[in-house]
Amino acid sequence: MKLLSETHPLVSGATSDSPLVQALRGERPERVPVWFMRQAGRSLPEYRALRSEHRMLDACLNPEVASEITLQPVRRHGVDAAVFFSDIVVPLLIAGVDVDLVAGTGPVFAEPVRTAADVARVKAEFTPERMREAIGPIRDAVALTVAELGETPLIGFAGAPFTLAAYLVEGGPSREHLRARALMHSDPETWRELLAWAADLSAVFLETQIEAGASAVQLFDSWAGSLSVEAYRANVAPASRRALSLAREFRFPNPRDTATQLRVPVIHFAVGSGHLLEELAALDPDAVGVDWRLPLDEASARLRDLFPLQGNLDPAFLSAPPEVLEAHVADVLARGERAPAHILNLGHGVPPTTDPDVLTRIVQLAHDR
Secondary structure, three states, X not given: OEEOOOOOHHHHOOOOOOHHHHHHOOXXXXXXXXXXXXXXXXXXXXXXXXXXXXXXXXXXXXXXXHHHHHHHHHHHHOOOOEEOOOOOOHHHHHHOOOEEEEOOOEEEEOOOOOOHHHHHHHHHHOOHHHHHHHOHHHHHXXXXXXXXXXXXXXXXXXXXXXXXXXXXXXXXXXXXXXXXXXXXXXXXXXXXXXXXXXXXXXXXXXXXXXXXXXXXXXXXXXXXXXXXXXXXHHHOHHHHHHHHHHHHOEEEEEOOEEEEEEEOOEEEEEOXXXXXXXXXXXXXXXXXXXXXXXXXXXXXXXXXXXXXXXXXXXXXXXXXXXXXXXXXXXXXXXXXXXXXXXXEXXXXXXXXXXXXXXXXXXXXXXXXX
16 A cells, blocks of 8 residues: 655545545535546647647657646636546657657557567566656656646546557557457467556556546556457456556545545546446446447446446537537436446547537536536
């Protein structure tokens, strides 16, 4: 067990009773908390103006720029949480992996990792210890952001080990991740070694954000939906559990009973993972994110109404007529009432073409309910 510092917002009381943290404890706050995946970014004109002066990965590693981008949607939309501005591949970059974000393509790796020798190389050259030495810009960006947020919690963020490993094996984005899945089945030992290493990088990334002031963290798996239940359970879930291990060690005083300790809340979300819902819950997160394909009341029923749920507005409705969007928001909120608690979010990230005023309207609809 690790205790947070006395100045941490969960310890000082700044965020420990915020609507988001209440919901993650399984309580029903006075209003449904709202935040949006990818709220910090492409849909905002102020973001595009700032990014015109900075390459993406440079912006992620510039504490002042990353902090400003994180804060922009909180100022504009009045959301109940900020989510730290970063990219899934940033832990790899900090660890020393040669990766670039290519416009219109995504992450591209100079040296894909596809063999036992490749895994041995990256494990020797790019260690969690080296990452801890180089992660200062992330720590500084989180601290700057938390100082500005006050009573609004910051959600830390990391990519799940399968997503990191899939990028590394494919050498870039892929629709089906055939190379990654082939390595998983053809050389299970090499696969386990690669995922364990990726899990350690994700864990250090989450740990750093928590120590610097994040009030919750989310492990985000972009590609787990491409896996069968059995493949996920046997070949991926142990690494995701390992990635969350450091985050689970942190404790803060229970605002309801200061003689007891609570852990920093963890959200787990995977895209296209309706068939994996029970497997995600088995990792013991505090809340499970649900994408737009599975109604929240059905998700809660499958999880025996034990978990707070996050989600799950369909991003396609963001461009629908106002009355259609409002009906969809009302439907998602109504279905979310079955769970112990509900955090309103999208079922995936904010599309870059989204009108920012639409997001602001969704926050108002949820808060006025």
